Amino acid sequence: MTTTLQDEALRQGGFYVPRFEVKIEGANLPRDVLFDVRSLTYHDDVEGLDSFEMLVNNWDEVRRAYKYIGSETSAQLTKGHPDHTRMTLFEPCGKRVEVRMGYGNTFTTMLTGSFTTMQPSYADGNADLKVTGLNLLHQLRRKQYTTTWTDKKDSEIAQDIAKRTDNGRPRFPLPIAIDQEALGKEKPLPLVTQTNKYDIDFLFQRARIRGYVLFIQEEDKSIGRPRQLYFGPSKPGMIPGVRDVIFEFAWGRSLIAFNPSIKTANQIGKVTVRGWDRTRKEPISRTVDLDDERITANKDLHRIINACEAREEKVVDEPVFTESEARERAIAILLDQTKELVTADVKVVGVPDLRAGQVVVITNLGARLSGKYFITKTDHTIDDSGYLTGFNCRREGGVDA
Missing domain, CATH: 2.40.10 (Thrombin, subunit H)
Structure with a gap:
C-alpha cells in the first residue's frame, strides 16, 4: 500500500x-x-x-x-x-x-x-x-564467524545457523523459528557470505534486506513454545511493529531536504567471475554485462554508466564450482553496484513507521532523481525543534519500475 x-x-x-x-x-x-x-x-x-x-x-x-x-x-x-x-x-x-x-x-x-x-x-x-x-538482541552477541552458503534461502540460512555447533556447543544460544509460508515464497540465493560477523548482526542484516523482523519470543508453556528467536515477516498482533506501507514523498510538498549524488567513479559495466569446476578439473568463467535482463536496478540510467565507458571487474577468487553459480554471482555483483549509482540524504517531518529496509517513492525531481528508493539508514530525533526523520537511501528504479 x-x-x-x-x-x-x-x-x-x-x-x-x-x-x-x-x-x-x-x-x-x-x-x-x-x-x-x-x-x-x-x-x-x-x-x-x-x-x-x-x-x-x-x-x-x-x-x-x-x-x-x-x-x-x-x-x-x-x-x-x-x-x-x-x-x-x-x-x-x-x-x-x-x-x-x-x-x-x-x-x-x-x-x-x-x-x-x-x-x-x-x-x-x-x-x-x-x-x-x-x-x-545485542545480548546475543557471542562470537564472530565467517560462513558461506550457496543456493540457500534466507530462512534456510537462519535455520542452519541455529543447527551449527562450535567445539561441541550450539553456535547460537537460542532456537530460531521461521515462517513456513514465507519460506515457500523465498528464492534460493546463489551465494551468501557472513564475513567475521556476530550471528545476530548477520541475521539482522538479512532480515532488513528482506523486509523481515527479528525478535525474541518468550517461552510460552501453554503452547509448548521455548524461548526462541523469530526470523520472518511481521504479522498483525505478533509484535508492536511498523506497518506494511510504502511512503511517497514529493519535492515541494513533503520533502524538507533532499541531497542526492549521482556517482559513476565506482560503476562497472561488466563482471567476470572465475572459479574451478571440481568435477571436470578445469577453470570456469562467466561474464555478465548491463544488457542482462536480470540487471534491473536503475535500468533507465544504464546509459549514464555506458557513456562513461565503465570498466570490467574480474573476480577470480569466488567459491563457485559451476558455470551457473559463476553467472549468478556475477549478476549479484553487478546488480549491487548499479544500486549505488544514485544515493541521497533526505529529511522529512517525523514519521515513526519510516525504517531502514523499506522502499519509498520520491517524485517531482525529474526523470533521473525521481524513483523508488531503498532506505539504508534512518535517524528519528525529537527535541525542542520538534520531530524530524532523516534517512539515507539508494535509488533502485524509476517511479514506474
Missing part, C-alpha cells in the same frame, strides 16, 4: 504535539527526569542493530551538583538510599528499556533494548549526559 505524507498526517494528528516515551522496566520516566531529557534519537541501519541516544541535563541548579553522575556518594549508590534510583537510573545493563515515538497520544514502539553507555560531559558551561542503548 502506498501512502502520501498528507494521508499519514491524518493518522498522526496533523503531526502536531510530537512526543516520546521512555519506559524503564515498564515504568515511565519520572516527571522530573523527563524534563531533563533534551533530545531523544532513534537510529536504525540495514547493516546492524538499531540503537537510541538520549541527551540529558545532568546539572541541578538548586543543589549546585550533578544529578545523575559526577556528584554521587557511595551511600547514594546503595540500595535503600532515597537517591539510589536516580543515581543508578541510566547505568548500563540490567534494565529493560522501551523507546516510543509519536504524536499526541499515538505512539509507535521504536525498540526494546537496554542502556549500554553513559557519557557525561564536564566542559565549561556544559553539564550534559549522553545515554545510549542498543536493541536487546
